Structures are given as structure tokens and as C-alpha cells.
Amino acid sequence: MQGFTLVLALAALPAAGNFLGGIAAELFKVSERVLSLALHLAAGTVLAVVGLELMPEALTGNPPWIPILAFVAGGVFFIGIERAIGFIRVRLGTGKETAGPLAIFSGVSLDLFSDGVMIGTATVLNPSLGFLLALGQVPADLPEGFAAGASLRRAGVPRRTRILMALSFTLPILLGATIGYFALQNAPEIITLSVLALTGGALTSVVVEEMIEEAHEGDTSLLDPVFLTAGFALFALITVYLG
Template sequence: MVLLLAAMPALGNFSGGLLAEWINVSDKTLNLALHFAAGIILAVVGLELMPTALEVEQPWIPIAAFMGGGFTFLLLEKAVHFIKDRFGGEGKATGSAWGIYLGVAIDLFSDGIMIGTGSTVSVSLGLLLALGQVPADIPEGFATIATFKSKGVPKKMRYLLAAGFTIPILLGATIGFWTMRNSGDLIKFSLLAFTAGILLSVAIEEILTEAHGKPDPVYASVLLTAGFSLFALLTVYLEG
């Protein structure tokens, strides 16, 4: 049941990737999609992960885990740059796309953690969390696959990458249900904070940096706040 719930946002993400395949994506459209996706990720961090993580008696531990997530992003970024240097021109051309892909995969992993953990409380809560993630994951999938498309990555590989998004969310749901249900709140919430630190770094350093490397419509910031607002609405009306 938990895996079926987790498959819902995974399908939403995959649908966003298919949408990017079916329509021609201009640089301006991709810019707007990236801003929208970044707004959603920032909302996930600011409205869902960190407020939950700080509900423990020793909030400094999740805060330290949050900083640890930022440091981990730095290590991951260095690994991406190493791979780009090893693979030459093609790796350099797609490096930012892989950074975005990694960020969305981590976001899906955190979605799975939340769905799996919520399902240990009740199936209805797990369903609510899964439904809340679906509309947020569609623009993320669209922006990611559209970025790979703009870099000239072959279509077959793009389909495989889109399908690969099912792995982190199913893995996260499995960990959330089987492992986190037997863990104390401090460990559980510290993991959420650690994930939040990585996500915040990815949204600022990868997604928005990639967006600003393209023609920047004057209303791009509106899409950033629209993404944040969408997740805020889902948080208030679906989880409230």
C-alpha cells in the first residue's frame, strides 16, 4: 500500500517529463519552469521539512543536520565537476542538468520518506501526503527533462532518466515505513533536516543558476513565488 501511494507522485514527475518531450521548449519556457520548480522546493524546505524537523526537544541537532546537508551538497557538487572534467565536452555541457536531476531525485527521496513515515501513523495520512506531492512533482519532472533536452541528450536516455525517478521515491518510502517507524523522533527529524539542507542548496546553486543562464523574463520571479504558493496551498488545505 505504501509503495502504491509513493507511485502517485512518481507518476506525476514522469508525466511532467513526458510533457517536456511532447512540446517544443523554448529557453524562456525552460527558465520559467525552473523558477517554478525552485519555488516548490524552497516551499518543501521552508514549510514542510524544517518546521517538522524543529519539533524536537533538542532542535540544535536537526539544525546541525541541516548544515550537514549543505556540506554534503558541496561534496556532491565536487563529484559532479570531477565527472564533467573526466568526460570532457559532453560532460561539461550536461553538468548542470545532472545537478538538477540529482536535486529532484533527492526531493523525491524526501517525498518518499514523508509518505512512508506518515503511513506508519495512518493510511489516510500517507494518502494525503502523496496527493499533496503530485502537482508539485509535475513541473519538476518537466524542468529536468526539458533541461536534458536542451543539452542534446538522446531521447531514449531522457525516457530512461524520467523513468528512473521512480527509484528514489520508492526507496524513500521503504526506508520511511520500515526503518523510521522504529526510530525516535530525533533521528527521524534530523534525517528530514539533512535532506532539507541538500534541497535548499540545489534549489539556489543548481536550479536557479541554470535558469539565470537563459533569457530571463521579467515575470520569472512571479513563477518562483507561484511555485512556493502552490505548495503552501497544498500544505494548508490538504494537510490542514
């Protein structure tokens, strides 16, 4: 297996992790405290992705102010996502309570998209690096899929729709991998790094404005901060020992 086929196969690993997390949310009864813990774990993981992989790589660009500006633009992009979700919610006549879970779903999709871009570009440079990166994302993506599925379940989204949405996590990572393999490999380096920074800015906004807020809407746990830092530490361990 080589070339684009290898890229797609590697990108499918994190997507499978998210899907399994979503299925776990369907099989087990999720209390508000468990959901809060899962959201904090996922939030810590996403912050680690941004802080340990996306931005350090993005800041190697020259001049560095361009990726930094792209990071800020990621916050603007997040506002656009929120507006789009609000528009869809109004058109469908759904309640305000669904906005948070849908935004979290969008954030997980963005994270998977960034994973795909990194896997696609890394595999072009070194297939072994792409494999390690893809493998390292799997345990980090499990809590994200669980949190997204549990949030949608708590919001009253039908089970069939939840499962279809869990399956759809495959699409953003395959899209990101395709872009990373075909488009960004021949693009100027500053463009590739700016895309990573923009994604990092959007993900940071999702964590602060949606994931943490959603986690605190119901019963919380004293262990929430521990799970937040544990999520960060988990991805740090993966980065150090498998990256």
C-alpha cells in the same frame, strides 16, 4: 491494500507526476524562456517543501540544534553531489554544460527521496495522512519533472537517456518510502527529523546554486519572480487544504 504495499502505491503517485512532467518536456518545444519559468516554478515548489514541511517538522525535535546542524550538513552533502557529478563528467568526457542539468536531476531525486520518507512514516502513523500527503505532492512534482527533462534536453542528452532518467525518478521515492516504513519508524525521533533536515539543506543548496543559476543562463522572462512565488504558493495551498 495495506502495509508496505499501500506505502509503495502511494509513493508511486508523486513519481508518476515527475514522469509526466518529463514526458511533457519531450512532447513540446521548450524555449529558454519557458525553461526559465519552469525552473523558477520548480524552485519555488522545492523551497516550499523545505520551508513548510521539512524544517517545521524537523524543528520539533529535542534538542532542536541537532536537526539545525543536520540542515547545514545538507549543504556539505550538496557539495559532495557536485563533486561526484564533476568526477563522472570528467570520466565520461562530457562538457561542463551538463553539470547543471545533472545537478538539477539530483536535486529532484533528493526531493522525491524526502517525499518517500514522509509518505512512508506518515502512512505508518495514519494511512489517510499518507494518502493526502502523496496526493498533494503530485501537482507540485509536475514542474520539477518538466524542468529536469527540459534541462537535460537543452544540454543535448540523448532522448532515450532522458526518458530512462525520467523513469528512474521512481527509484528515489520508493527507496525513501521503504526507509521511512521499515527503518525510521523504529529509529529515535531525532534521527528521523535529522534526516529530513539534512535533505532540506541539500535541496535549498540545489535551488540556489543550480536551479536558479540554470534558469538565468539563457533568455529569461519578466514573470520569473512571479512563477517562483507561484510555485511556493501552489505547494502552500496543497499543504493547507490537502495536508
